[in-house]
Amino acid sequence: MSYFPSLAVFFQIIINGTFLGTMYGVAAIGLSLIFGCMQVLFIAQGTMMILAAYSVFWLVYFMSIDPLISILIIIPVFLVLGWIMYKGMFQRVSQAGPSSTLLLAFGLMVFMESMMLFIWSPNIRSVKTSYSTSAFQIGDITISVSRLIVTVVAGIATCLVYLFLKKTMTGKAIRGVSEDRVTGMLLGINPNRVSAITFAIGIAMAGVAGVATCLIYPFDPYFGFLFSLKALIAIAFGGLGSVGGALLGGIILGILESLSSYTISPGWADAIAYAAFILVLIFRPQGLLGKAADKV
Amino acid sequence: MENHLLELRSVDVSYGDAQAVGNFSFYIDKGKIITLVGANGAGKSTILNAISKIIPTSSGEIFFSGMSTAGLKPEDIVKLGICQVPEGRHLFTKLTVLENLELGAYPVHTRPFMKDSIEKAFTLFPILKERINQSSGTLSGGEQQMLAIARALMARPKLLMLDEPSLGLAPKVVSLLFKTIKKLNNDGVTILLVEQNVHQAMEIADYAYVLQTGTCKMDGHCHDLLKNSDFKNTILGIRE
Numbered sequence: 001m002s003y004f005p006s007l008a009v010f011f012q013i014i015i016n017g018t019f020l021g022t023m024y025g026v027a028a029i030g031l032s033l034i035f036g037c038m039q040v041l042f043i044a045q046g047t048m049m050i051l052a053a054y055s056v057f058w059l060v061y062f063m064s065i066d067p068l069i070s071i072l073i074i075i076p077v078f079l080v081l082g083w084i085m086y087k088g089m090f091q092r093v094s095q096a097g098p099s100s101t102l103l104l105a106f107g108l109m110v111f112m113e114s115m116m117l118f119i120w121s122p123n124i125r126s127v128k129t130s131y132s133t134s135a136f137q138i139g140d141i142t143i144s145v146s147r148l149i150v151t152v153v154a155g156i157a158t159c160l161v162y163l164f165l166k167k168t169m170t171g172k173a174i175r176g177v178s179e180d181r182v183t184g185m186l187l188g189i190n191p192n193r194v195s196a197i198t199f200a201i202g203i204a205m206a207g208v209a210g211v212a213t214c215l216i217y218p219f220d221p222y223f224g225f226l227f228s229l230k231a232l233i234a235i236a237f238g239g240l241g242s243v244g245g246a247l248l249g250g251i252i253l254g255i256l257e258s259l260s261s262y263t264i265s266p267g268w269a270d271a272i273a274y275a276a277f278i279l280v281l282i283f284r285p286q287g288l289l290g291k292a293a294d295k296v
Numbered sequence: 297m298e299n300h301l302l303e304l305r306s307v308d309v310s311y312g313d314a315q316a317v318g319n320f321s322f323y324i325d326k327g328k329i330i331t332l333v334g335a336n337g338a339g340k341s342t343i344l345n346a347i348s349k350i351i352p353t354s355s356g357e358i359f360f361s362g363m364s365t366a367g368l369k370p371e372d373i374v375k376l377g378i379c380q381v382p383e384g385r386h387l388f389t390k391l392t393v394l395e396n397l398e399l400g401a402y403p404v405h406t407r408p409f410m411k412d413s414i415e416k417a418f419t420l421f422p423i424l425k426e427r428i429n430q431s432s433g434t435l436s437g438g439e440q441q442m443l444a445i446a447r448a449l450m451a452r453p454k455l456l457m458l459d460e461p462s463l464g465l466a467p468k469v470v471s472l473l474f475k476t477i478k479k480l481n482n483d484g485v486t487i488l489l490v491e492q493n494v495h496q497a498m499e500i501a502d503y504a505y506v507l508q509t510g511t512c513k514m515d516g517h518c519h520d521l522l523k524n525s526d527f528k529n530t531i532l533g534i535r536e
Contacts (some may be wrong), residue, residue, distance in 0.1 A: 172395050173402060176388040183386040186348055188374030188403040188451060241390070 004262075005042035008140035013258045017040055019147040021234075021254020022154040023212045029161060030205030030235035032246045035235075036178030037195035037202075038094050040101040045206050045226030047116075052078065052210025053219050054116060057125050067127055067215055070147060074207040082203030086196040094195075109225065116221035117181035124216035150212040157208045161201060162243045174198050178241065233277040239287025248289060301326045301486050302347070302378070302455055307356030309339070309346050309510075316342040320356070324455065324488060325372045331489040331497040331518075333531060334507035340490040341383055342510075344457050348380045349373050359483050360455075364385035375403050377454035381461065383490075385444040387425050389433030392425055396432050396443055400450025411451065417446035420476065436470035445476070449485075456480065457488040462496070494531055498522060506531055 005012040027049055034042040042138045052074050059065040059073065084109075093104045165171035177184040178196045184191050213219060213227070230253060238249025256276060261269040280288060300323040309317040309440045315337040324330045332340045345351045347358060349370045360376055368376075388396055388433045399415055401410040418425040427435060432443055440460055448456060458477065462470040472495065478500045481487050491497035498504055498518040505515040506527065514527060529534040 169398065169402060169407070172391065172399055175395075176399050179390055180386055180389050181383060182350060182400075183388070185350060185370035186374070186380050186382060186386075187399055187447070188371045189399070190369070190371045253482060 017255030017258035021251035025250025027209040028246035030202035034202035045223030048206035049210035050224040053214035078207035082200035086199035331501035338507040379453035400447035
């Protein structure tokens with residue numbers, strides 16, 4: 001503990017890391033769901049987040065809708081958007097194989113970046129609310145109200161997705177089809193319908209993560225790719241194909257980043273995160289949590 | 297004229313340029329057990345997958361209860377009442393035994409009977425009840441095959457197609473399995489059985505089709521075939 005002046009500072013770092021990591025986790029859950037239905041890394045996930053962030057920016061700017069209320073608009077809109085994206089593009093292209101799907105996702109990312117650049121300019125934007133700067137104290141630890149709210153919202157979204165996958169027939173079909181598509185067909189499951197639902201939920205999770213991002217960070221159109229990478233690292237930590245694992249992986253990443261930026265320097269945080277990513281892939285390709293996270 | 301439950305008329309299936317099944321015709325009547333036998337690569341699984349619409353036929357027609365299945369999708373075939381237990385079981389290994397069974401009743405019209413069907417599955421295979429919340433990947437080979445069959449039965453099929461159910465199972469488990477298949481048949485399920493375990497398949501089946509490199513080499517009632525010297529030489533001779 002000699003690195004930290006006091007225990008309170010240590011806990012402060014852990015809490016900040018958890019807040020940050022929950023956001024990564026939500027994006028990672030979406031990424032993991034989409035991977036399950038297409039067997040491809042959806043590289044545009046982070047860019048979808050930034051699209052949500054800009055949407056919130058407009059909702060606040062033009063209609064003075066509170067960002068937290070805007071979540072109620074973003075989620076259904078992104079569900080529909082995800083459904084349309086799958087039905088209109090990915091269903092057709094995924095039949096041509098994973099490399100075409102990956103290229104399409106890449107193309108989509110670059111296209112959205114240019115569109116956002118055109119619509120919102122390359123200037124860095126941020127969303128300000130009445131509670132943006134408010135915070136409260138527990139002992140010596142400061143807790144930011146907006147970060148706490150974001151974390152709670154992310155937690156709720158995660159629980160809902162978890163329950164959906166675990167309790168509903170469609171959710172079980174999603175888990176089944178992501179493991180074995182042909183067998184799903186032999187049981188009377190229409191895998192394209194299930195994949196469209198999965199994709200829609202994955203995009204909606206990007207939307208939730210995007211709302212969370214804009215409440216905490218300033219953003220520009222190119223910010224998204226970084227989040228795709230962070231979500232990917234979270235999945236590598238937590239193990240692919242599990243909601244709990246993706247969230248936990250995100251939190252581990254968040255804590256790792258805030259610990260390394262405090263003890264070493266903020267400039268090193270990313271490098272250390274990527275180094276950890278590579279080490280995990282080499283030594284524990286099934287994820288840090290291994291088999292325990294395999295279930296849902 | 298009475299309709300056959302399932303009928304294939306001169307069906308061809310190709311993978312690219314390679315013909316897997318050529319000019320294959322056969323039928324199953326309600327209540328029977330029909331077996332397709334033949335060596336690896338003879339086209340048996342291909343026929344099942346063509347019936348299930350997992351792979352397209354290049355020509356020929358398939359009729360179920362007198363109705364052509366042309367243009368139908370795999371999920372429509374299940375709704376009609378044809379269920380396949382694929383070779384190698386193909387359970388959802390990360391899902392529990394119960395979840396696998398529940399997905400067997402995915403077609404909407406079978407969902408109202410789900411609870412009842414699960415009870416039936418547990419009566420047929422009591423061991424599955426003990427494993428109810430275990431993930432199916434942790435089951436033994438025999439238990440996995442039982443679960444795969446139980447899952448297919450959840451949709452209340454009129455025709456159950458089993459692809460190599462005895463593959464990789466201990467002899468004791470295999471004879472239990474064949475007894476269960478016979479029992480299912482006695483309960484009214486028509487069965488299409490693909491097997492390399494020719495002897496045991498022929499013991500429970502009414503009629504057999506012998507496939508060789510994608511075409512029907514011979515067919516006949518099982519008790520006749522077992523006496524046929526040509527059959528003994530080509531099929532049993534290689535096996536025994």
